[in-house]
Amino acid sequence: MPTCKPLKLLRSLRIALMLVVCWVTPVWAQSVEGGRGAYFAGDFEHAFKIWKRLAENGSADAQYYLGILYSEGRGVLIDEVQAGEWFLQSASRGHPMVAIELGVLIDSGVRIPGAEGEPETC
Numbered sequence: 001m002p003t004c005k006p007l008k009l010l011r012s013l014r015i016a017l018m019l020v021v022c023w024v025t026p027v028w029a030q031s032v033e034g035g036r037g038a039y040f041a042g043d044f045e046h047a048f049k050i051w052k053r054l055a056e057n058g059s060a061d062a063q064y065y066l067g068i069l070y071s072e073g074r075g076v077l078i079d080e081v082q083a084g085e086w087f088l089q090s091a092s093r094g095h096p097m098v099a100i101e102l103g104v105l106i107d108s109g110v111r112i113p114g115a116e117g118e119p120e121t122c
Contacts, residue, residue: 032061039065044075055086060093067101080105084112 035050048069054062063086069075070083084105090098105112 032059032065035062035065039069039074044069048075055089058093060090060095060098063087063090063093064095064098064101067098071101071105080108080110081112084110085114088112088114 031050031054035047035054038044038047038050048066051059051062051065051069055066067083067086067090070079070086072078084102087098087102087105091102102112
């Protein structure tokens with residue numbers, strides 16, 4: 001499936017966006033911070049365990065990061081639908097960065113249960 005240049009640019013900005021989110025996240029989110037520490041240390045399975053528990057308890061940050069793990073296949077098998085479901089839950093809680101990730105998935109043709117709209121063609 002052909003991809004648009006803006007879509008490739010958005011994908012390449014993923015890590016930069018994660019760093020911005022790390023910088024602006026409140027101090028009280030120490031458990032999410034622990035997951036980020038594990039992620040950047042390359043211990044993706046540990047990051048998954050931390051974020052999964054928090055995500056199931058409603059943490060928008062943890063839901064966002066689980067989506068990243070599933071979309072990148074770090075610590076889990078790549079599952080774009082599962083990534084989209086976590087991104088959608090995070091978006092419903094107002095996470096500031098998740099719209100980009102959802103847009104990338106939807107534009108690439110991934111059907112996410114609960115997401116509205118159709119991808120535009122280039």
